[in-house]
Amino acid sequence: MNYINKTDNEVAQIIEEELKRQENTIELIASENIASKAVMEAAGTVLTNKYAEGKPYKRFYNGCDFVDKIETIAVERVKQLFGVEHANVQPHSGAQANMAVFFYALKHGDTVLSMDLSNGGHLSHGSPVNFSGMYFNIVSYGVNEYGEIDYDNVEKLAIENKPKMIICGASNYSKIIDFKRFKEIADKVGAYLMADIAHIAGLVAGGVHPSPVGYADFITTTTHKSLRGPRGGIIMCSNEHAAGIDKAVFPGIQGGPLEHIIAAKAVALKEALQPDFKDYAKQIVKNAKALAQSLMEENIDIVGNGTENHVMTIDLRKTGKTGKDTANLLEKIGITANKNTVPNDPLSPFVTSGVRIGTPAVTTRGFKEDDMIEIGKIIASAITVWDNEDALKNLRERTQKLCNKYPLYKD
Ligand SMILES: *Cc1c(COP(=O)(O)O)cnc(C)c1O
Numbered sequence: 001m002n003y004i005n006k007t008d009n010e011v012a013q014i015i016e017e018e019l020k021r022q023e024n025t026i027e028l029i030a031s032e033n034i035a036s037k038a039v040m041e042a043a044g045t046v047l048t049n050k051y052a053e054g055k056p057y058k059r060f061y062n063g064c065d066f067v068d069k070i071e072t073i074a075v076e077r078v079k080q081l082f083g084v085e086h087a088n089v090q091p092h093s094g095a096q097a098n099m100a101v102f103f104y105a106l107k108h109g110d111t112v113l114s115m116d117l118s119n120g121g122h123l124s125h126g127s128p129v130n131f132s133g134m135y136f137n138i139v140s141y142g143v144n145e146y147g148e149i150d151y152d153n154v155e156k157l158a159i160e161n162k163p164k165m166i167i168c169g170a171s172n173y174s175k176i177i178d179f180k181r182f183k184e185i186a187d188k189v190g191a192y193l194m195a196d197i198a199h200i201a202g203l204v205a206g207g208v209h210p211s212p213v214g215y216a217d218f219i220t221t222t223t224h225k226s227l228r229g230p231r232g233g234i235i236m237c238s239n240e241h242a243a244g245i246d247k248a249v250f251p252g253i254q255g256g257p258l259e260h261i262i263a264a265k266a267v268a269l270k271e272a273l274q275p276d277f278k279d280y281a282k283q284i285v286k287n288a289k290a291l292a293q294s295l296m297e298e299n300i301d302i303v304g305n306g307t308e309n310h311v312m313t314i315d316l317r318k319t320g321k322t323g324k325d326t327a328n329l330l331e332k333i334g335i336t337a338n339k340n341t342v343p344n345d346p347l348s349p350f351v352t353s354g355v356r357i358g359t360p361a362v363t364t365r366g367f368k369e370d371d372m373i374e375i376g377k378i379i380a381s382a383i384t385v386w387d388n389e390d391a392l393k394n395l396r397e398r399t400q401k402l403c404n405k406y407p408l409y410k411d
Contacts, residue, residue: 023408026375026399028330028337030311030358031171031199033228034365035268037409042267043230047260055246067259074262077269078234081205083213086242089265090249090257091233094198094222098124099131100235101218104248105165105192108135113158113191114167115149116140118341118349122171122196139163143343147174147304147313151181158189168216169196172340172356174307176209183215194218202226202360203309205272206281217241226284226310226360229268230261280363284310287359290369294376300383303342303354311358315342319383323352326383330355333382333392334399335375365406374402 004012027034047067053060056068056075071089078087091097106112112132115121119142123130126138139161141154158166168182179195186193195212201221203209212219219236223229237245250257271277285308292306301315316326323339330337340356347353357379359372367375378395385391 019408024334024400024403025331026335026402027361028335028357028359028375030356030360031222031225033202033225033360034408035224035228035230035264036271037411038271039228039230039264039268042264043260045260045263047263048258050259051256052259053250053256055250067262070259070263070266071257074266074269077266077273078236081269081273082211082219082236084219084236085239086237086245088235088246088249089232089262090254091220091235092254092258092261093231094122094196094220094233095124095130096249096254097220097222097233097235098122098194098196099253100245100248101194101220102132102136102165103252104241104244105194105218106136107164109137110164111137111139111161112165112167113139113141113154113161113163115170115173116142118345119143119343120147120170120172121167122169122198125167125196143173145343147343149173149175149177151178151185154182155185155188158185158191162189163191165192165194167194167196168212169194169198169200169220171199172311172313173199174304174309174312176308177212179210179212179215192217194220196220198222199225199311200309202228202272202277203281203284206278206284208278208281208285209309218245223265223268226281227268227272228280228360228364229272230264232258232261232265234265283368284359284363286369287363287367287372288312290372291357291359291376294373295380298377298380300376300380310360311356313340313342313354313356314379315354316383317342317346317353321383321386322347323354324350326355329382329386329392330379333378333395334403335379335382362406365408367402367406371402371405374398 051061052067056071074089075087114125117127126133166186193216195216200209204211224231288307303313327339337357339352340354341352342354345353
């Protein structure tokens with residue numbers, strides 16, 4: 001912070017405060033993670049100065065020799081990590097990656113079958129407030145009371161509505177996704193299959209969740225969730241769609257790529273290719289299972305009675321508390337999580353009856369199963385004691401102890 005301190009003390013101080021917040025809270029937001037210092041260093045380089053519209057070695061600007069090399073390395077690492085034929089590493093975010101696929105694969109007004117937002121889907125899969133929901137005819141599938149996709153129902157909806165594209169992959173889904181079954185359904189009605197692995201990319205890369213490669217026509221992801229890179233997106237596909245997807249990203253929906261972020265993606269991808277990333281991915285799932293178990297032993301309901309991946313939803317209905325109030329309460333005791341709807345939630349998405357929690361970030365910090373058991377007890381206790389300030393103070397001390405045990409960055 002040497003330079004910002006000199007030129008802009010105001011912003012520098014707030015960044016310092018944010019660092020302290022991250023150090024002193026337990027991050028259970030399932031879509032967040034803690035990027036390595038190497039990833040952050042790459043993101044803060046002179047590459048931010050460079051315009052590089054176009055693809056490596058086919059740019060619209062001069063002076064691209066070095067960014068060409070970097071972007072090529074990033075692309076090759078995606079291909080190696082996920083075993084795909086083609087990758088585009090330019091999408092600025094997961095939503096941009098999805099937009100590019102829509103732009104390439106669909107025409108205005110085409111039908112898309114995707115998971116409903118309040119059932120765990122993502123805004124960019126056709127929510128009425130997103131461009132995807134405004135320009136396309138969206139048919140939604142949801143989950144049953146156990147939080148599982150009803151594949152027979154997806155098939156029925158596909159046959160009835162003949163979508164041009166089916167989307168699988170979610171922002172809040174705690175079961176393994178059956179990509180093969182989705183592919184069979186898509187084939188039956190001649191639809192494209194898009195798999196959005198934004199949340200589970202690190203689990204797929206680490207081999208603890210099946211891969212959609214070989215089933216999905218288009219695979220999109222973010223790079224900053226379980227993959228633990230900089231904020232950004234990636235699209236993967238077969239050679240058949242390569243040129244079309246690249247054109248959809250640029251010039252279709254984006255201008256100049258963020259080469260500093262692409263360098264950071266390359267660094268994160270190299271980290272994900274190391275053998276210890278597999279251990280990390282395994283530990284994410286072990287930690288999630290331990291946390292779910294601990295909460296259920298403390299008499300807290302979990303949608304679907306557990307989790308098979310990195311995420312789960314606390315179902316608060318029997319407690320009489322709302323997701324909104326509970327997430328705010330947890331923040332008070334040093335745990336960050338977000339309110340989320342549960343299946344058939346009687347409350348609105350602004351209030352909700354659930355809280356979504358996930359383990360990628362705490363696993364990066366080094367938390368193990370025992371720590372997750374302690375977190376489960378702390379959360380259950382908070383929901384019980386509620387507004388007893390002394391009890392909450394004690395819980396805050398317990399979360400601080402865990403934070404002190406595992407520093408955000410070791411050096
Ligand atoms: C997070 C997420 C996205 C969007 O990512 P942004 O980088 O926030 O645009 C897209 N799809 C799914 C399933 C996600 O969970």
